[in-house]
Amino acid sequence: MKLELRFFASLREVLGTSQEAIEIPETVKTVSQLRVYLIARGGVWAKAFAEGKPLRCALNQTMVDANTALKDGAEVAFFPPVTGG
Template identity: 65%
Template sequence: MNLQLRFFASLREALACSEEAIDIPSQIKTISHLRSYLRERGGQWAQVLAEGKPIRCALNHEMVPEDTALQEGAEIAFFPPVTGG
């Protein structure tokens, strides 16, 4: 399955990557699975996307939970938690 990944704010800085086209194995079905798959790259990927770290996700410009199913050709965006005052 082909996806377009986008990383924003502190995630982009830590990974030194703002976007990436990726072809993932067929067993990767959800955003949560995708996040685990990306952690397998090790190093900063494992740290930044570590399980339990709060990261927001969007599928085709719509905020969604991590158990959302992936779609061929979709854009998946990862955001750090937003704070404000």
């Protein structure tokens, strides 16, 4: 499955990139499984996507939860929770 990943705010800074086209294995079917797959890359990826670290995700510009199924060709955006004042 091919995905277009987007990274925002502190994730972009830690990873040193704002986007990546990626092909993932057939076994990666949900947002949470994608996160585990990215952690397995190690290094800055493990740091950015560490388990327990609060992250938000959007699939094709719609907010989704970790159990949401991925779709071939989708845009998956990750970003930290945003607060404001």
